[in-house]
Amino acid sequence: MVSLIRTLRHHTDEVSCCAFSPSLLVTGSGDKSLRVYNTADFTELPFSPLTGHGYGVRSCCFSSCGGFLLSCSADGSALVWSPETGELLEALQHPGRSPLRVCALAPDSSLLVGGACDGTLALWDFPSKTLRSCTAVSEASVVACCFSPCGQMFVTGCSLGDLKLWDADVSLLHAHKDAHDLGVTCCSFAPQFEVESCGVEFRLASCGQDSQLKVWIVSQHDGAVWVMKLLHTLTAQSAPVLSCVFSADGELLVSGSMDKSVTIYDANQGTLLHTLKQHDRYVTAVAVSPTFGLIATGSMDRSVNVWRIGDEETAAESQQTPCQGRKLPGHSRLLLADWTEQDVQTWLCEEGLEELVAVFKANNIDGPELHHLTKETVAELGIESVGLRGRLLRKIEALKAEQSGSEAPDEFLCPITRELMKDPVIAADGYSYERVSIESWIRGKNKTSPMTNLPLQTTLLTPNRSLKMAITRWKTSQ
Template sequence: MVSVLGTLEQHTDEVSGCAFSASLLATCSGDKTLRVYSCADFSELPFSPLSGHGYGVHRCCFTSCGSYLLSCSTDGAIAVWRADTGERVAELEHPNRSPVRTCAVAPDSSLVLAGACDGSVALWTSPAKLCEGKDVEASVVACCFSPCSQLFVSGCTHGDLRLRLVIKPNHVTPLTSLMFCLTDDCSLEFRLASCGQDSQLKIWIVLMHTMKLLHTLTSQSAPVLSCAFSSDGALLASGSVDKSVAIYDTVTRLNSVLISDSRYVTAVAMSPTVPFLLATGSMDRTVRVWRIGDGDETTGKGLELNMVRKLPAHSQLTLLSDWSEEDVQTWLREEGLDELIGIFKSNNIDGPELSRMDKETAVEMGIESVGLRGRLLRKVKSLKASQSGSEAPDEFLCPISREVMKDPVIAAGQWIFYERESIESWIRGKTKTSPMTNLPLLTTLLTPNRSLKMAIARWKSSQ
C-alpha cells in the first residue's frame, strides 16, 4: 500500500534532490537552499533552511551515521553540514571550480565523490582530495558508491556508465541517476539501477568490476530523472518527466504501481527504516512524503496504491478572488501561520486583499518580523501560482538564478540566455567559463535578447 502523508511547500524553486537519514529528511533546490525536516512529524527544524551556496543546489546526501549532510552546487563546491545543528563545518572545492552536478559519500564515510560539468570525477578523503580524473568530454550527472565502499560508478550526459574502467555506452541518451543496493552476498555481487533520457530504468549486476544488464523497465513514458532502492533492495522507485513515480517490487517479478504528480518528478529518495518512507521532489517546488507498506517486513510484496488527499486542504476552496475572510483565516491555519490570524481579522483581509498582498502591505498591517513576512509572501505566491495553473516557461528562467529574467542576455558563442545581473556576477568570479557547459567564454561581451525580453513581458501581462 502506498499512501501520501503530506506535502512540503517551503522551497521557492524546483526541488533538485531529496535524502533520508534514520530520523531526518533533507531537500535541496534551485533556490540555493537546503531544508531539513524531522521524520517524526515532518516539521522543519529550527535551523532550516541552510544557506551558503552561491547558486542552485543539485544534490544532497547524508553520511551513513546520519551525523553530517553534504550538498553540491553550481558554485563548484561541496558543503558539509552538521545534521543536528545546521552548522557548515567544511567545504570541498572542485579544483577547477567547475559546477558540481552530483555527489555521494561512501557508506563507511571515508570518501566523498563528486561529478562535475567539465567531465571530471573527484574523490576526497578527509581532509584532502585523494584523486581526480577526467571521465569524458561531457557533464558527470550521477554517481554512487557500492555498499562495500570499494567501488564507485559515475554516469554522464553521453549515456556512459563507468565502473573503475570504461563501460560501453548503455543508455543511448544522457543518464540522469544511479543507485546501488545490496544482494544476498554483498561481498561478491551488487545490484545497480540507472535511469536516463531514454525513458528507461535499468538494473545491472555488478560482479568483480564488471557489469551485466539484468532488467530494462519501461513503465514510464518520458525521461526518467531519478531512482532509489529501499535499504533491503526489495523496492525500487523512479521519478519521470511524465509526472509519475513508479514503484517496483523487485521480489515478485518487478510488478509496479504508478503515482501521479502535478509536474515533472525531479528527485526520489527512500528512508532506511521500515515502514519505508518515499520522498518525491517536483518542478512544482513541492516535496511529497509517502508511506509504503503497513509496517511489517513484507514491504516488497503485494504493492497496491491507496491515494490519500494532498495536504493542506486549502486547494479545495473556491477561487482566491471568491474567498471570504473566514476562508483566508482557514488557509492561514493550514499553512501554520496562526500568529497572523488576529492581524488579518482586524484588517478584514479577504481573498481579493490576500491576492494583492506584497511587502509594503504586510508592513502596513503591522507584521514586523522579516522572517514571518517572507514566509507569508512565499506562501501567497505559491497559492496564486497553484490556482492560476501557470508556471513560467522554463526558457524564461535564468539557468543560474532560476528566476524569470528581466534583462536576458547571451554570452558570446554559448547560445544560453542568462539574466544580465547573474551572468555578470559569475564573470566577476574566479573563472571565465560558462556556468552551464564549463566551456571557455571567448569574450565577456553580453548581447541583449530583445525578442525574448518582449516575450517575457507579454507572458507577465497575461498573468
C-alpha cells in the same frame, strides 16, 4: 499499500534532491537552500533552511550514520554540514571551480566524490577534507555517481549515456558505453550484495533520458575482469527518468520521471507495484528512509511529498469531498492572479477554512478577488466570527508572502542562478541568461551550454532587449 502522509511546500524554487538519515529528511532546491525536517512529525528544524551555496543545490546526501550532511552546487562547492546544529563544517571547492552535478559519500565516510560539468571527478579524503585527485573521467558532464555498499568501488554516469565502474583510486574497472540513449540521469546501488567463494555480485540501478530504468548485475568471478550484465529494463514511465533509489532492504526500486509520475517496482522480479501521480511537474528526486518505510519525492512543482509504504490508514479516494478532488495549483506553478473560484475553494479546505467555502462560492471569489480582500471587505461577506475573519486574513497574508519573489514567470529567471534577470543576454545555445552569471560561467572554463551541455560555438553574448522590457513591465505591475 502506499499512502501520502505529508506534503512539504517550503522551497521557493524547484526541488532538485532529497535524502533521508535514520531521523531526518533533507531537501535541496534551486532556491540555493537545504531544508531539514524531523521524520517523527516532519516539522522543520529550528536552524533550517541551510544557506551557503551561491547557486542552486544539485545533490545532497547523509553519511551512513547520519552524522554528516553533504550538498553540492553549480557554484563548484561541496559543503559539509552538521545535521544536529546546521553548522557549516567545511567548504570543499572543485579545483577547476567547475559546477558540481552530483556528490556521493562512501559508506564508511572515508571518501567523498563530486562529479562536475567539465567531465572531471573530484575525490576527497573525507576525514581530513583534503583533495586526493581530480581526474577526467568523461568527455561529457558527470551527472550520476554512487558507491558500492562495500565502499571499495563507485559508478559514474555521464550525459553521453555511459556508465563506468571505478576503484577507490579512480582506476577504471569496467565501462559500459551507451547504457542509456541521450544520457544517464541517476544511478544507485542496492544496499545488499552476494559474496561467494569464487566471486561477488552487486545490483545497480540506472535511469536516463531514454525513459528507461535499468537494473544491472555488476560482478567479478574467479578474479577475472568486472562485468556488467543487464537484468531488467523497466519501461513503465513515458518520459525521461530523472531519479532512482533502492529501498533499505533492496526489495523495492523507486523512480521519478518527467511524466510527473513516481513508480515503485519489485526490484527482484522487475514488476510494477505502484504508480503515484500526485505531482504537477517533473519528479526530479526520490529517496527512501533507512528505517521507517518512508519515501520522499521532490518535484519541479516546488513540493516534496512524503509517502508511507505498507500503512493501511489511507482514505478511500471514492469518498473525497469536493475540496479534495483537485490538486491545488496555487502552491506550484499558478500565480494567485490566475486562480479560479474552484482553486480558492480548494485552498480554503487545505487551510482548515471549509466553513467559508459556501460564502466564497456565493460571492464568486476567485484569485484576483482573494488577493484584494481586506478587513473591511471580509466583513461585508457576512462572516460574523471575529476570530474566523482574523484567521482568514492571516492565511491570505501568508499566501501572498509565500508567492512573493517566486511568482515571476520562469522565462524571467536566469537558468543558472534561478533569480530574476536584470541584464538578460542570449548565448550561442539560444538561451537567455543574466549577463554576470553566464560571463562567470564562461570564465570558469565552462565552454559548454549550462542548459544542453553541448559546446558553445562562440562566447559572444547578445543583449535580449525584448526580454528585459518584458521583465521591467512585469516588475512595474507587481
